[in-house]
Structures are given as C-alpha cells and as structure tokens.
Amino acid sequence: MQFQPTRVAAAVAVVMALSTGQAAAQSPAPSDNATINLIRLLVQQGVIKQDQADALLKQAEADAVRARSSAAPAAAAGGAGAAIAQPGDVRVPYIPETVRAEIRDEVKNDVMAQAKAENWAQPNTFPDWVSRITIEGDVRVRNESRFFDDNNVPGALNFNRWNDNGPMLIVAGNQNYFEDRRFTNTREDRRNLWRIRARLGVKAQLSDAWTAGVRLATGSDDNPVSTSDTLGNSMGKKNLWLDQAYLTYRATDWMTATAGRAGNPFASTDLLYSGDLNFDGISAAFKKPLSGRPVTLFGTIGAFVLDYGNNASSAWSYEGKSENKWLLGAQVGADWKINSDNSLRGSLAYYQFENISGKRSSQCSVLSSADVCDTDWSRPSFMQKGNTLFLLRDIVYTSANPDDWNQWQYVGLASRFNLLDVNMRWDTRVFDGMGLRLAGNYVRNLAYKDSKIIRRAGGANNLATNQEFASDDSAIGVKSGPNAWMLQATLGNGFGLQSKGDWMAFVGYKYIQPDAMPDAYNDSTFHLGGTNAQGYYVGAGYAVDKNVFAQLRWTSSKEIYGAPLAIDILQLELNARF
Template identity: 25%
Template structure:
C-alpha cells in the first residue's frame, strides 16, 4: 500500500512540476515532510526536485525573451513641422519689389502595420504646386487649404530591400539637400525599389507625370524613370563621405507644360516641350569636423545627354559650417550654382533659386540660430541671374527669406 501511495504522489508531484512550476516551492515543502516521515524516499524526492528546478529555469527563460504585445500607440508615430516666413523679392523683370508673408504647415502619421509593412499619410498646407507647400497669408484672415502631401505603403520584402508605392518622399539622395535636380518639397508619385545596407544604396523608380491616359487627349501615360547608386565611406572617426551617380529619363518632348503652362526655363516649341530629359548626375559629399565645428562640403554635376540639347549642363558646389539642433547652435552655408536651360527637367528643380527652374546661376547664402531644441531662426539670401546668357538677356534676381521654424 505504501509503495502504491508513493507512486501516486511522485507522479502527481512531477506533473505539477511540469505544468505549474510557479507552485514548485510549496510543493517541495510538502514533499520534504513526506520524505521525513518516510512516505517517499530521498531518491524520489531528489528526482522530483530536479524536475521542478529544470522546469522553473525553462519558464524564466521564456518570460525573459517574451515580447509584450504592441499597443496601437507603439505602432504609430506622428511627425510635423511649422514654418513662418517673411520673403522679399527684387526681380529685374518686375517694376516693384515683392514682399509677402507665408506659412508652411505639415503633419504626418506612420504606422508599423506588420513586421514587414509600414504605411504613412501626410497633409500639408499650400496649393497643388508640386514643388511648394507654402501658403501666402492674406484674404482677410481666410481659412487656408490643406492637401494630401503623401500617402504610401512600404514593404520590406527581403533583407535591406524595400518596395514603396504611392505618393512618397523623394527616394533619390540629394547631396547637402541641394535642389539642383529636385526641389525639397517634391513628392513623386508611382513606385520605387530601394536597397540599403548602410554602405551601398541603390534606387530604381518608375514615377508618373500623368497616370490617366484618358485625361490628356493623347491616350498616352506620361511617365519617368530614375536610378541611383551610391556609396557611404569613412576616412576617420570624424570624417565620412558619400559618392553617387544617377540617371533620370523624362520623355516629355511634344508634351504641354504640366504646371500652369510654364516651362520654367526649359526649351519649348509651339507651347510644347522641345526636348526629352535624359539626365546623368554625379555627386560627392564630405562630412567632417573642423576645429570642433561640423562641416559639410559637396559638389553636384548634371548633364542632359539628349543630343539635341545645347545648354545641357549644370553644377552646384558649396559648404556648410555648424549644425542647428539645440538652443545656441548655429550654422552658415554658401552655395554657387549654374544650371543651364535644358540641363534638367525645370519644373522639379529648386523653386527658390532664381525664382525656380533652370537657365539660372548665382549665389546662395544661409545662416541659422537655435532658439530652443528643434526650433530655429534662419536667414537665406539668393543673389542670382537668369535668362538667355548667350544673347546677353540677363536679369538680376535677389531674394531674402527670414524663417522661424520648428519641428516635432
């Protein structure tokens, strides 16, 4: 009878140790009493104690590595920025100087849908201008418009490989954020494939100028293609560099302007684009530290390889000292840029330099001062010329911008 009772107790105790390890200590206390009374042997007690200890260690490891369920708030990130701008423009073609106050407000949300899929939506002030989300203040304090700035899905389908579709941030790297080819507010529409392992990055994109072949009367889908390959390297702990090359194909010859009938410096014939844009780009950026001051130097060169283009090259080079992030931080920048009439597709180039577009050259000076974390006062001055330089039809263009801006 004693042997049968011991077997039942041992079996029950071992099952308890396996299924309910959190109760191991009280169970072992009871078994100690039974061992001391001779109900179970010391050997059986040790067998049960070892099983309980092993199960308890297994559960501790499971608890340590378990990931808590992500809440809705953990999956969603909000971002935004607001900029108030005073702007003065002195354009030789205008009789009077232009002065205006403008506001840019943007807000976006990004959600981690699954481990491999992200999605985002962003809204911005302004009009339907593809290269500006500025809103000029006026109208007696009237309400201002809000537009869809971005809407995208990002699928990380393999290691370091992403497929992104929608209206997105520009996937092509711009050295020192310079707008020689692309304005900073431009949001392409379509899709792109990107690879980035931290050292090498590559982008291949298929974007639309017009995706509805029934809306332009020609039954054509107007599209553009782009590719970029770049390399991140380092020389020392404080000095790194980026080099890259790009190719953009925008076949618009024979098409009307896509923005308010304006060709922004590009050649036109009979109200239509005269050329395609097959733009090759090479660039380099150096980031270092000079006397404790963060310093960036860059150079960017482009050429429209379309054989019919005469004024087909452009370049920009510049330097930036300092970096504004916190209160008291400062920076200063200088850029010289020369962009011939058909070097790039003008509608997407920097909308501030020379009034926007191509057929422009000159200087850009900038300075910033940190007022608090993520908030700064910035001053930018453009001293430019635009027009047909080969025929001496040059116009001076001066522009000053005073910005108060913050981001969150």
C-alpha cells in the same frame, strides 16, 4: 485599486510556518526565507506597496505563531528520544523542496494574476497598435521679401498660366495679341510676405516587413515643388493637401520597396529636385555595408508617373493619340568612412523623362478656344520657367482675309530630357572638431541637341522662348544649353539643428542652363524656380531649443541667356519639428 491580501496572506503564512527560520522576517537584511524575499521583491518592482507588504508579513507572522503553538504539544509527546524543547523552538515535519517551490510559485502567480486583472502590474502601458504608430510633422513660419531689378524685362509671359487656362489667343485679325494679359511680375518688389508651412504624417508599422504612411501638408495650390501658403486673404482659411500616401515592404535588412506617393528616394540636391517634391510611383532601394570594409553601397531604381495625357473632345478637330508621361530613374552610390574625422559620399544617377517633350500637331483649323488639335495633350501640366518652349499647333486658316485670322495656341517643351546626375560630398572636422561639408552636383541633359529642338518646333520661328535672332531680328536658332552645376560649403557644430545651441552657416553657387533639366521640379526659391539662372546664396541657422531652429537665407540670381531678369530673395524663418 483594492488589494485583497486574504488568500495571498494565507499562503504566505503556510510557507512561513513550513519554512525554517524565525524572526528574521523582521530584519531588513536579506532573509533565508524565500517568501519574505519574494514580498520584498514585489515591493521593489512596484507590484505592491510597502503598507500592503507590511500587512502581509504581519498576518503571516500571526499565522506562524499559531502554527508553532499547535506544534508544541506534538513535540512534547514525541517520546523519550525527542530532544527537550527550548523556548521559541518550532518543530515541523520535513517538507520537500519541490513542495515548497510549488507553494512559492502559486503565491507569485496569484499576486501577478490579480495585478494584471486590475492593470496595476504594468502601469503606463497602452494597446499593442499604439506602439506601432508614429506621428511626425513640422511647422514653419517665414517672412519673405522678393526684390526685382528695375532693368528687368517688362511683361514676361507666364507660360504655365497660359497652358492652365486653355489655349491663348496670340494672333487676332493679323495682329499679335496676348489674350488676358497673362504676364508674370518682373519689376514690382514684394516685401514682407508672411508664409507658413505645416506637415503632419502618420506612419504605421503593420508587421516586421510592412509599413504604411500618410502625410498631409499645406500649400497655396497643387504645384509639386512647394507646400508653403501665403498668409492674408482677409484671414481666410488655408488649404490642406494629401502630400504622401504609401506602402513600404522590407524584403531584407538591406532592401526595401515603396509604392504610392512618397518622398524622394534618390540622393540628390535641390538643384534638380525641390526638397518638397514627392514621387508618384514605385521604387526599390538598397543599402549594403561591405563586410570588413568602411564602405556602404546604396542604390535606387524607380518608375514614376508624371501625367496621363489626354485631349478634350471637339466636334471640329481630330482628337489624336495621347501618351502617358513617365520618369524612369536609377542610381548607384557609396559612402566611405575614411577615418573618424573624414567621410566621402558619391553617387551617379540617370533619369529618363518619357513623353514630356511637346509634339507639333498635324495641320488643324481652330475657330475658337473650344477646338482641339491632335497633340494638345503633349503640353506640360506644370512649369516654372526657363525651358525652351514652342507653339504646339500647326494652325491653317480657312479664310484668305487676314482680318479673319485667329490663332489659339498652347506651348510645349522643345527638348527631350535624359539626365546624367553626379553628386559628391565630403565631410570633415576642422577647428577643434567643428564640422565642414563640401558638396558638389553636376547635371547634364544627354538628350539636348539644337538641331532636334528646331526640328521638333517646326522651325525657329515657332519657338516661344530662348530664340536666337539675326541682325534683322529674324529667328535663326535656339539659345540654350544642357549643363547645370552647384557648389556648396557648410560649416557648423550640428548641420541638422536638432539640439539647443547647434548652429551652421552655408554659402553656395548655382548655374543652370535653360534645358539642363525640366524646369518644373527644382527649388522654388532660387530665381523663384526653374532654369536659365545663375547666382549665389548664403545663410545661417541656429537651434534656439531642441527641435526648434531659426534660419536666415539670401539668394541673388539673374538670367544666363535672353532678356534681363534679376531676382533677389530674403527669407527669415522659424522652424519646429516633432
């Protein structure tokens, strides 16, 4: 930077010449000379450097000496009434304060104009748009081992893969047959799976009211409940997905509306919704403290699209009406700050899943896997496991010869889902200020009825899972239930594990009946996702540095109804966030 003192120094000199005061400009003590104080202030604020200030003062003092010299003859000719001049005295005409202030302001403005032009008045500053952009993300490296009991049922069907890969041939030539052997692992342990998760988000504050956000994330596929990817694959590159894209409008200080694909807007646990689950649609949330009371009310309403149902075209079958699938949700709750050591939070939510249950087709003839029936659209686009399923197609055979019978089938959800969700959480202090959190979650499917499940399936014989059998092995009903609950206790000095040395430990228990909720959206670790599971989990975490923490978790679960399926999972992970 080149600082040019000529014009500024001249102005300073004029002011010093017109000001009362002498050698005080050299003193480090506060000066009566406003110009000297101004230069010192500019040095203190970092606007100019000390050597530049010294140069200004030196040149200004020289100009002042010349001014005093030129004033001396005029003083000598002042007449008999003039006072006798003493050595060092300076006599100048009176200058009004307004003029002196104008000169000071001009000097200051000149200095600041040059500073801004050369960009040294405001160091380390950036364009306005930079200050409105926030970048955030996290990285996780996990070692995971999955242990399956030797007594588990062999050959459990993977119904999600069944639906994904087109209709499955289950009857061929009057024989039960499962094409492509679409089964899931139930007995072979999978040890030391190295898995990663990476998420990178950008948030832009467009104005005081509007915010836009975009986030990318890893993931082995496009399933909604996990962004983890398994390492290996001959060192092959990993997938990257659009995880979030949304706009948020802040209508008031206590209400916002969000549209697009965004994080879970509801207060919930992973009993119902996975922590990686995002919601596609529109929501509005409010949070309002009660005046004069230690209570804050909150709530959310939203409508989210799950799937746009459609049937593939077919020259052989009637293509029936299809319907869109939705999740409609509403929640109210309150945070109560009881005192400095205790707080209580509770919420009540209702979730209505529209058109996600399967619909039994009208009678249709299927000659190959390319044919369609009129309710194929009602099959779920994603499942984990646990829900009661039934065969969607009511297939009629065109031949009287059983050897010619083929049955290409899809499966659909047998129950409807209208959920009541109750959450409670109590935070308190124990053991010299250590935090203790007790949390509970209860979910009930209000739409569950055994009789309606049997009627929707077209009879118990058409159920594909959760069948109840008589002593002669004939299907007589459904073995399921509508309830789920979870309890968890957490102890530690920093539940968020944000600062170095923070730690926490937790233990919990889950119980999820088969049709308490759709099995597609909850935690993918416990029982490897889904419903019809019960068991415990325990773990601990420690912050090894700021925003870097390690966590260990063990889960042990088994089935509630049906064939044996016990799964234990051990996870050791290192997390970093920014």
